[in-house]
Amino acid sequence: AQSVTQPDIHITVSEGASLELRCNYSYGATPYLFWYVQSPGQGLQLLLKYFSGDTLVQGIKGFEAEFKRSQSSFNLRKPSVHWSDAAEYFCAVGAPNDYKLSFGAGTTVTVRA
Amino acid sequence: DADVTQTPRNRITKTGKRIMLECSQTKGHDRMYWYRQDPGLGLRLIYYSFDVKDINKGEISDGYSVSRQAQAKFSLSLESAIPNQTALYFCATSDTGLAGGWNTGELFFGEGSRLTVL
Numbered sequence: 001a002q003s004v005t006q007p008d009i010h011i012t013v014s015e016g017a018s019l020e021l022r023c024n025y026s027y028g029a030t031p032y033l034f035w036y037v038q039s040p041g042q043g044l045q046l047l048l049k050y051f052s053g054d055t056l057v058q059g060i061k062g063f064e065a066e067f068k069r070s071q072s073s074f075n076l077r078k079p080s081v082h083w084s085d086a087a088e089y090f091c092a093v094g095a096p097n098d099y100k101l102s103f104g105a106g107t108t109v110t111v112r113a
Numbered sequence: 114d115a116d117v118t119q120t121p122r123n124r125i126t127k128t129g130k131r132i133m134l135e136c137s138q139t140k141g142h143d144r145m146y147w148y149r150q151d152p153g154l155g156l157r158l159i160y161y162s163f164d165v166k167d168i169n170k171g172e173i174s175d176g177y178s179v180s181r182q183a184q185a186k187f188s189l190s191l192e193s194a195i196p197n198q199t200a201l202y203f204c205a206t207s208d209t210g211l212a213g214g215w216n217t218g219e220l221f222f223g224e225g226s227r228l229t230v231l
Contacts, residue, residue, distance in 0.1 A: 009153070034219075043117075043203060043222035044156075090155060099144060099163070099207065100171070101220060103156040 002027040002093045006104035013081050014112050021076040021107050023065075023091030032094040033074040034101065035065055039087045047089075050074060061085070086111045116140045119204050119223035127231050132191040134226045136204030143208070145187040146220065147171075147179060150201040159202075162187055194230040202226045 003026045013019050025031055032051050036044040048059025055067040065076045074091060088108045092101040117138045126132055136145065144163050148156040148171075158171030160179040168179060176198060180188045191198055205220040 004155075006155075036220075041224075043224045044205075044220070045222075046219045049219065100146065100158060100161055102158075103148075105153055105155040 002031055002095050002098075002102050004091050004093050004102055004104035006089075006091055006107050008107045009105070010108045010110070012110040012112060015083055016080050019076075019078045019081045019085070019109065021089050021091075021109070023074045023076065023104060024072050025074060025091075025093045026072065027093060027095060029096075030069070032096065033065075033067060034092040034094070035059065035063070035074075035076045036090045036092060036103075037061075037087050038090065038106075044090065047076070081109075081111055083111045083113070085109060115224065117204055117206055117221055117223040119202075119226045121226060122224065123227045125229045125231065126194055128195055130194050130230075132194050132228065134189045134202055134204075134228070136187045136189070136223060138185050138187075138204075138206045138221075140206055140208075140221060141184075142206035142221070143184065144206060145181065146205040146207070147177075147187070147189045148203045148205060149173065150203060150225070156203065159189065191228075194228075196230045199228060199230045202228060 005024045034049045035047040038044045047063050048057050050057050050067045063078050088106045090106045091104040094101045120135045146161040147159040150156050157173050162168050162181045165181050178190045204223040
């Protein structure tokens with residue numbers, strides 16, 4: 001079964017600074033990888049996903065993520081954060097023909113002025 | 114109106130009570146899921162259904178049951194609630210896709226139902 005580890009529970013970043021959130025997965029083959037964001041009091045919204053092809057994927061809100069098979073990682077990045085990026089971020093992994101996702105524990109991002 | 118609607122949004126109940134959380138969707142998706150969110154644990158899958166006649170247990174199904182009343186409705190029940198079932202519960206849907214596989218691969222979430230069991 002697939003699993004996900006998000007090593008950072010909480011990250012604080014200054015507005016305008018860059019952000020990188022780490023995600024490591026465990027799966028025997030090429031997984032399907034996702035990043036979701038949860039704003040306070042809201043459900044989860046998809047930021048981006050990787051199925052195959054180009055290992056650098058672009059998402060909404062200026063986010064990107066890079067799939068690195070050798071490191072079993074799918075880290076999320078944003079060059080310049082905005083106060084509205086304060087939220088909880090979840091990495092998730094799915095397997096082909098499995099149709100359900102396993103989520104990491106989440107990373108809470110705080111943005112300071 | 115939201116595409117995935119959960120009711121109630123908030124509920125406080127007592128140990129031993131029966132609770133039902135309801136989910137309805139207007140997205141026309143076949144697949145529906147119930148997840149539970151706890152701080153530090155992320156989201157864990159309770160049950161999922163790929164159509165009305167297909168119900169499957171997730172990783173933490175003990176103490177829960179579900180009913181898929183129609184393609185658009187998927188309910189989660191706690192027959193006898195206990196305090197460690199206090200959590201935020203999410204319903205989600207996904208699309209079957211053209212060839213029965215992942216279409217967009219995206220789960221569409223409701224806004225969550227916060228349950229407190231005293």
